[in-house]
Amino acid sequence: MRKISTKKITDVVSRLVLKANFSLRKDVLSSLKRAALSEKSPLGKSILKILIENARIAEKEGLAICQYTGIAVVFCEIGQKVHVGGDIDKAINEGIRLGYKKGCLRKSVVSDPIIRKNTGTNTPSIIHYSFNKSDKLRLTVLPKGFGCENASKVFMLKPTATEEEIIESVVGAVKEQGADACPPLILGIGIGGTLDKAATLSKEATLLPVNKTNPKKHLKRLESLILKRVNETGIGPAGLGGKTTCLGVNILSFPTHIAGLPVVVNINCHALRSAESLI
Amino acid sequence: MRKIYLPLTEEIRESLRAGEEVLLSGKMYTARDAAHKRLYEAIKKHKKLPLDLTDNVIYYCGPTPAKPGAPVGSCGPTTAKRMDGFTPALLASGLAGMIGKGRRSEEVKKAIKRYKAVYLVAVGGAGAYFASKIKKANILAYKELGPEAIYELWVENFPAIVAIDSRGQSIIKE
Ligand code: SF4
Numbered sequence: 001m002r003k004i005s006t007k008k009i010t011d012v013v014s015r016l017v018l019k020a021n022f023s024l025r026k027d028v029l030s031s032l033k034r035a036a037l038s039e040k041s042p043l044g045k046s047i048l049k050i051l052i053e054n055a056r057i058a059e060k061e062g063l064a065i066c067q068y069t070g071i072a073v074v075f076c077e078i079g080q081k082v083h084v085g086g087d088i089d090k091a092i093n094e095g096i097r098l099g100y101k102k103g104c105l106r107k108s109v110v111s112d113p114i115i116r117k118n119t120g121t122n123t124p125s126i127i128h129y130s131f132n133k134s135d136k137l138r139l140t141v142l143p144k145g146f147g148c149e150n151a152s153k154v155f156m157l158k159p160t161a162t163e164e165e166i167i168e169s170v171v172g173a174v175k176e177q178g179a180d181a182c183p184p185l186i187l188g189i190g191i192g193g194t195l196d197k198a199a200t201l202s203k204e205a206t207l208l209p210v211n212k213t214n215p216k217k218h219l220k221r222l223e224s225l226i227l228k229r230v231n232e233t234g235i236g237p238a239g240l241g242g243k244t245t246c247l248g249v250n251i252l253s254f255p256t257h258i259a260g261l262p263v264v265v266n267i268n269c270h271a272l273r274s275a276e277s278l279i
Numbered sequence: 280m281r282k283i284y285l286p287l288t289e290e291i292r293e294s295l296r297a298g299e300e301v302l303l304s305g306k307m308y309t310a311r312d313a314a315h316k317r318l319y320e321a322i323k324k325h326k327k328l329p330l331d332l333t334d335n336v337i338y339y340c341g342p343t344p345a346k347p348g349a350p351v352g353s354c355g356p357t358t359a360k361r362m363d364g365f366t367p368a369l370l371a372s373g374l375a376g377m378i379g380k381g382r383r384s385e386e387v388k389k390a391i392k393r394y395k396a397v398y399l400v401a402v403g404g405a406g407a408y409f410a411s412k413i414k415k416a417n418i419l420a421y422k423e424l425g426p427e428a429i430y431e432l433w434v435e436n437f438p439a440i441v442a443i444d445s446r447g448q449s450i451i452k453e
Contacts, residue, residue, distance in 0.1 A: 058407035067353035180381035
């Protein structure tokens with residue numbers, strides 16, 4: 001058994017909070033740069049340039065890329081040969097609290113969805129645990145803004161739904177609210193499983209490099225068709241027109257029931273922030 | 280790019296065209312949901328407002344606390360449509376322009392035309408970039424609202440795009 005202290009976990013999480021909020025993911029930054037070169041709309045081009053400049057200033061000055069620093073979603077992958085001495089949930093949330101405090105980041109979490117009192121610490125975070133056989137622990141912090149989380153959608157399609165129906169559902173979600181979700185967007189899509197499984201997959205899909213393609217041929221095809229169709233909407237950077245509505249689409253799938261086809265699209269703004277560390 | 284010095288007089292407003300990129304310099308005010316609600320209620324009750332709206336611009340923004348030495352932290356625009364219900368009353372009271380992100384309602388569009396105002400879009404999610412355009416910031420009113428208080432911001436070359444002009448023309452994709 002390899003021992004990892006809760007203090008170590010807290011330290012790493014608080015560092016990841018700062019890293020995710022201050023330095024834009026390299027894959028996101030390079031796809032913004034590519035888009036700035038290929039965008040035809042002059043307005044779209046200058047907006048993309050502002051976003052690239054924004055990332056530079058944020059990193060240099062230690063400022064939040066976007067001040068809406070969201071609720072923290074944490075993925076914790078625990079090796080079975082790891083022993084954590086203490087309360088791991090508490091350790092992660094303490095890291096979140098410290099990170100948001102140190103970085104002067106906005107606290108946006110309310111303690112009850114109905115009564116709505118701000119907890120003042122940006123905790124609790126949403127924690128997803130999973131296990132593997134290693135002797136390591138992987139932590140990923142994904143601060144999620146709600147401008148784009150609110151634009152996300154669940155579709156419980158018929159098992160007989162065609163590829164076209166899946167595409168239409170996703171493109172429809174983008175048309176409905178994508179303009180207010182700070183485009184260019186990045187889409188994480190979960191297909192299959194149950195409603196909750198598809199939702200988790202859609203979130204995990206946003207952690208994949210933006211221009212990674214699914215190893216399965218039919219899903220790779222679906223990714224590229226969705227990307228093409230979303231970009232044909234003409235919503236463009238900041239919703240002011242252009243061909244860069246979406247920077248990338250990642251799909252994750254899981255076996256499902258004979259009677260259903262859950263599809264969840266998790267919409268992300270261009271400020272797709274995440275950082276990970278392997279302990 | 281065209282440089283504009285605030286306040287935004289009627290003459291300037293009428294010369295702006297949807298799709299035009301501008302650089303704003305001078306003083307503007309921040310207000311978001313809670314401050315809008317208070318301004319709106321004050322207008323309805325014919326109470327005195329903490330600021331004169333005439334020819335002034337409101338930026339839909341709640342700045343993050345500043346690090347030592349800086350006037351503000353990150354301060355990008357927030358979603359404009361949440362202010363839609365309050366906006367026509369503010370425009371009727373003299374407000375000349377709004378800066379935010381995203382779409383507006385039909386009522387707001389009509390009111391913009393009626394009062395010859397403008398709606399400008401600032402790039403959403405570029406909070407660090409906009410922080411670098413702000414030279415000075417002061418809390419003006421509703422201090423108790425924290426980040427939702429009304430701030431006076433002195434900006435220099437703050438980039439924005441005319442999204443709905445005083446004739447009611449819009450470039451926002453529906
Ligand atoms: S949607 Fe994203 S970029 Fe836009 S304001 Fe929210 S967190 Fe920031």
